[in-house]
Amino acid sequence: MSNIDLNEDELAVVADAKEFAAGYVARHCRQWEMDREMPREVFQAAADAGLCGLLVRTDRGGRGIGTCALLKVLEELTYVDMSVAFALVVHNNHARFIDNAGTPDMIEGYLPKMIAGEMIGAFLLTEPQGGSDAAAIAMRAEGDKGSYVLNGEKAWISNAPHADLLNVFAQTDPAAGARGIASFQVPVDTPGVTRLPAYEMLGCHAIGAGGFRFENVQVGPGQQLVPAGQGFKAAMAGIDLARACVAAMCVAMLRAGLDTAMPHILQRHAFGRPLAEQQGLQWQLADVATDMRASDLLAYDAARLIDQGGASAEAAAHAKKFATRAAFNGLNACMQAMGADGLKQDYPLARHLAAAKVAQYVDGTTEIQNVVISRALQKAYQTDE
Ligand SMILES: Cc1cc2nc3c(=O)[nH]c(=O)nc-3n(C[C@H](O)[C@H](O)[C@H](O)COP(=O)(O)OP(=O)(O)OC[C@H]3O[C@@H](n4cnc5c(N)ncnc54)[C@H](O)[C@@H]3O)c2cc1C
Structure with a gap:
C-alpha cells in the first residue's frame, strides 16, 4: 500500500522476512498456538534468516534498517502470525538499546550472541x-x-x-x-x-x-x-517506534482478513447468488478496506517522522489507536462475512482476532494513546491567558 522508498539492502531484509514467514512460520504457528508456547529454536531460525539484528548497525553485524523498513518486515511476519513478529521485535529492540547505549563489554559480550539468536x-x-x-x-x-x-x-x-x-x-x-x-x-x-x-x-x-x-x-x-535520571526517558524513547510497529502489524492482519474473507464470499452462495453480491457484506468489507488504508497511512506517517527525527509522539499515538481498533473490528467483520467457517482453525482469522485484542494493550493501551493525543491537543489550543 504505502509507497515507501527502501534501499536495496532494506528490500532484501523485507524479502528475507517474507520467505521466513511464508515458509517456516506458516508451517508451525498453528501448532505453537495449540501448544501454548513457541520453541526457543524459532529465534535461531530467525537469526539464520537475518532477522535478529535488524536495528543494529551493519559494522557490528546487524542489518541497520530504518523504521519504514522495519514496519515492512513486521507486516510480512504478522501477515502470517503477529505473536512471532512481536517476540522478534522485542528481541531486536533490546539489541538496538545495547547497540545505541551499551558499554563496550555489553556490545562485545552480548550483541553478537543476540544477532545469532543465541541470547534472547x-x-x-x-x-x-x-x-x-x-x-x-x-x-x-x-x-x-x-x-x-x-x-x-x-x-x-x-x-x-x-x-x-x-x-x-x-x-x-x-x-x-x-x-x-x-x-x-x-x-x-x-x-x-x-x-x-x-x-x-x-x-x-x-x-x-x-x-x-x-x-x-x-x-x-x-x-x-x-x-x-535517564531510565524513564530511555524506556519511553523507543515507544513511538513500538507504537508505529504495532499499527503496521494491524495493517497486515487486516490484509490477511480480506485475503481470507473475499475469496470465500466470492465463491460461496446463499439465496441463489454469491455472498459477494449481497450489498450488506460488500459494504462491511469495503469499510475494512478503508480502515486498512487509513491505518497504513497513519503507521507510515509516524514511521517517516521517526526516521526524520521529528516529533512523533502524537502521530504514533493516532496510528496505534486507530489501527488496533480497525484491526479488532475489521477482523470481526471478516469472520462474520465467512459465517461459521470463519471460526475454523483452518483459517488464520481467529488467531489474528486474538492478536488484534492483544495489540490494544501492548506498548500502551488505547486509553493511553488518548492521553498522549489529548495532551497534544491541549498544548496546541492553550492560550497564554
Ligand atoms: C501480550 C503482552 C505482552 C507484553 N509485553 C510487555 C513487555 O515485554 N514488557 C513490558 O514491560 N510490558 C509488557 N506488556 C505490558 C503492557 O505494556 C501493559 O499491559 C500495558 O501497559 C497496560 O498496563 P496494564 O495491563 O497493567 O493495565 P492498567 O495500567 O492496570 O490499566 C487498566 C485499564 O485502565 C486504563 N487506564 C489506565 N490509566 C488510564 C488513564 N490515565 N486514563 C484512562 N484510562 C486509563 C487502561 O487503558 C486499561 O484499560 C505486555 C502486555 C501484553 C498483553
Whole structure:
C-alpha cells in the first residue's frame, strides 16, 4: 500500500522476512498456538534468516534498517502470525538499546550472541500492580557507586520463557519519581532471579508473556545501561517506534482478513447468488478496506517522522489507536462475512482476532494513546491567558 522508498539492502531484509514467514512460520504457528508456547529454536531460525539484528548497525553485524523498513518486515511476519513478529521485535529492540547505549563489554559480550539468536532479550518495565503508569514502578534498586541490589517483581514480559538477558527498569530513589528510574542488563541466571510461568491468554502464546521475581539480585557498575535520571526517558524513547510497529502489524492482519474473507464470499452462495453480491457484506468489507488504508497511512506517517527525527509522539499515538481498533473490528467483520467457517482453525482469522485484542494493550493501551493525543491537543489550543 504505502509507497515507501527502501534501499536495496532494506528490500532484501523485507524479502528475507517474507520467505521466513511464508515458509517456516506458516508451517508451525498453528501448532505453537495449540501448544501454548513457541520453541526457543524459532529465534535461531530467525537469526539464520537475518532477522535478529535488524536495528543494529551493519559494522557490528546487524542489518541497520530504518523504521519504514522495519514496519515492512513486521507486516510480512504478522501477515502470517503477529505473536512471532512481536517476540522478534522485542528481541531486536533490546539489541538496538545495547547497540545505541551499551558499554563496550555489553556490545562485545552480548550483541553478537543476540544477532545469532543465541541470547534472547526481554524488556522489563511492567509490574503486577500496573503497566499504564510506567513512572510509578516499585521495583527497587538500592545501592550506590553503581552497585545495586534489585528487589521486586515484573509482569507481562514478552519472551519470558526464553529470555537470557533482561533489560530491567528499577527505581533507585522513590522520592525522585520518574527521575529515579535506571535500567540494568541482568543475565537471567544471576542468583536471585526467578522466571515465573508464562500466562495462558486469549491467544498470542508465541509472545511468551510472563513474569520475573528479583530477590536480592546483585548488579555491578558494568551492568547499568541507563543511569538514574535517564531510565524513564530511555524506556519511553523507543515507544513511538513500538507504537508505529504495532499499527503496521494491524495493517497486515487486516490484509490477511480480506485475503481470507473475499475469496470465500466470492465463491460461496446463499439465496441463489454469491455472498459477494449481497450489498450488506460488500459494504462491511469495503469499510475494512478503508480502515486498512487509513491505518497504513497513519503507521507510515509516524514511521517517516521517526526516521526524520521529528516529533512523533502524537502521530504514533493516532496510528496505534486507530489501527488496533480497525484491526479488532475489521477482523470481526471478516469472520462474520465467512459465517461459521470463519471460526475454523483452518483459517488464520481467529488467531489474528486474538492478536488484534492483544495489540490494544501492548506498548500502551488505547486509553493511553488518548492521553498522549489529548495532551497534544491541549498544548496546541492553550492560550497564554
Ligand atoms: C501480550 C503482552 C505482552 C507484553 N509485553 C510487555 C513487555 O515485554 N514488557 C513490558 O514491560 N510490558 C509488557 N506488556 C505490558 C503492557 O505494556 C501493559 O499491559 C500495558 O501497559 C497496560 O498496563 P496494564 O495491563 O497493567 O493495565 P492498567 O495500567 O492496570 O490499566 C487498566 C485499564 O485502565 C486504563 N487506564 C489506565 N490509566 C488510564 C488513564 N490515565 N486514563 C484512562 N484510562 C486509563 C487502561 O487503558 C486499561 O484499560 C505486555 C502486555 C501484553 C498483553
